[in-house]
Amino acid sequence: MRPEIKEYNYDWMLGSLLKVASEIGNSSEKEIQYLTNYIPYFKGTLSVLLREGEVGTCFIRLLDKYFDNILTAHQNSKKISAITFCLSPALFHAMNIVPVTLEVMTGLAGLLWKRGAYDYLDYGCELGFTETSCSSQRGALGAYLAGLGEEIDFLVCDTPGVCDTNANAFAFASTFMEKPFFQLNYPQTIGDEKTRKYHLDDYKDLITFLKEQTGKDLDVDRLREVLKEVDKQDDILAEIEDFYCLVPNPIPVIFNLFIYIGRFISAGLPEYTELLELMLEKVQQNAQKGITGLHFEQEKARVFMCYIDHYTLNLDFFDWLNRRGISHLGGILSRNFRDNTRYASELEKSTYGIDTSTFETMLTSLSEMNATLPMVRSIRGPFDKPNMWLEESISLARLYHADCVVYNGTPGCRNTWGMVKPFAREVEKAGFPVHIMNGDAFDDRVESWESTVNRLEEFLSIRGLL
Ligand code: SF4
Structure with missing residues (x-):
């Protein structure tokens, strides 16, 4: 990885950009135009979002809040879990765990930075993680593997069998970062009683894992x-x-x-x-x-x-x-x-x-x-x-x-x-x-x-x- 890329944290860089963008909502046209002189690469993405008016600024605020939660998680005594987009974050929010959804983090680098997530995508390969893996996890993961992000406390994924590259990304990261990992089995079928019961039991095991990691019970x-x-x-x-x-x-x-x-x-x-x-x-x-x-x-x-x-x-x-x-x-x-x-x-x-x-x-x-x-x-x-x-x-x-x-x-x-x-x-x-x-x-x-x-x-x- 290029040395200059190692100077700043991935999540901090994305979060800082979104922080500035989230404060633009109340600005005048002239103020926005003036500001965009300072964000030559981001201004295109920003203008597409601002075109949607209140909805666009609300979306930026949602992202800003998400990054705030990641960047302040540890100082607020919360744990951070890497998760995948095939796993609902609802349980994590209920347990006060901050989910880092790798695919969203990679996608945002592509949408916000001219250099995209290229350096981070390549870094995973430098470490031995296959270049034929899915880029959706590999981008943001490269940053976390390089220690360029808030420390991930544990990882949870749920696609083994459905998506080998997704599951392998999480397994690789868990081994490399020496962090605990829970892999939820995917249900073989949907709707039949036997699989339903199996999946539910598996889900209960996930909750036990999360309780162990956080040291806290699930508040009903x-x-x-x-x-x-x-x-x-x-x-x-x-x-x-x-x-x-x-x-x-x-x-x-x-x-x-x-x-x-x-x-x-x-x-x-x-x-x-x-x-x-x-x-x-x-x-x-x-x-x-x-x-x-x-x-x-x-x-x-x-x-x-x-x-x-x-x-x-x-x-x-x-x-x-x-x-x-x-x-x-x-x-x-x-x-x-x-x-x-x-x-x-x-x-x-x-x-x-x-x-x-x-x-x-x-x-x-x-x-x-x-x-x-x-x-x-x-x-x-x-x-x-x-x-x-x-x-x-x-x-x-x-x-x-x-x-x-x-x-x-x-x-x-x-x-x-x-x-x-x-x-x-x-x-x-x-x-x-x-x-x-x-x-x-x-x-x-x-x-x-x-x-x-x-x-x-x-x-x-x-x-x-x-
Ligand atoms: S490789 Fe897996 S995670 Fe990536 S797009 Fe395909 S199914 Fe989804």
Whole structure:
């Protein structure tokens, strides 16, 4: 790693930038313009966020709060756990543990810094961690492996079997940093009693592990409070979801990113509820006026992202959709498969509900919520089995009147690369043109954004979509 990169902590650098950005909300146009002279690389990303008005500034505040919690955790006698986006942070918030969600931390480096997370991605490889691993964990992890972040006290992941590279990243980090590690088994199936019971017992073991690490018991009232907040958030999310059915789609492109980043780091916390309330208000206003959530163009095409988005400086992917008149219908990361959502109404037994009546029902709710998180639920093996990636993608694309389906991932994602071509063939047969992006969502060196956008433009033009 370059010596200059070792001068500052990763989380501190991101947190400082967001701290300044969070104070911009009340500034005048002139003040913002003056300030942007001092943030040449961040100003593009900032302007895309500020374009969303109050919702954008609320999202920045949510991130700022998240980093504040990380940076002050130890002085406030809280423990820090590295976790993955396939694991709900709700339990961690209920136990006063600060979750560092590696994939979000890596994505933010790509969105906020011109140099992205490149040096940190490479550092993991310098240490012997394979370069064919998923870049989503490897970026931020590189910083923590180099000791360039708040000290991680322990690690928890829950995707062995579903995602080998994710599980290996956590196992490698635990060994390298000599920190305790809990690996939650993924449920083999969703909805059958035997697996449900197994997963619940496993979840209870996780709680025992967390109690040992923190030296504190799980406060049942606090758990209830967090779960009730999640319940409220799920209701708002279900309402927002319904608006994807409208043509034109009244949901601004960037809201998809807000939905899942917020959920991966702040599920169960009031700041996420506030963000969702503001988003819903904006979407309702757009719907009442019959207008699209796009800022520059009328809606010309509707894209369903069957996997993840692209996280590069200036929020280029989201901005490009906006400027080309393409609305974003969400993807695997923005959906929670809660039982109150329209898209999940036919997926009997493969959703979750929230029941806060007893300790046992709360644990069941949490463990089932976990089992429906993106990669645990959708990418769990054969892509064409009932309720899995193919069926789910086609039904969502139909429900939301998609004009095309686009895949984007990371080269390290064997789970999806191993089946994306037959998957694409089947989706085409169902009537949706499919484009497979070749880049890395978290590492622009694999394919530059300019090349990525050229391929996207070519696809849209050849298929007559724009
Ligand atoms: S993107 Fe693929 S490799 Fe990365 S965590 Fe998800 S399933 Fe695993």
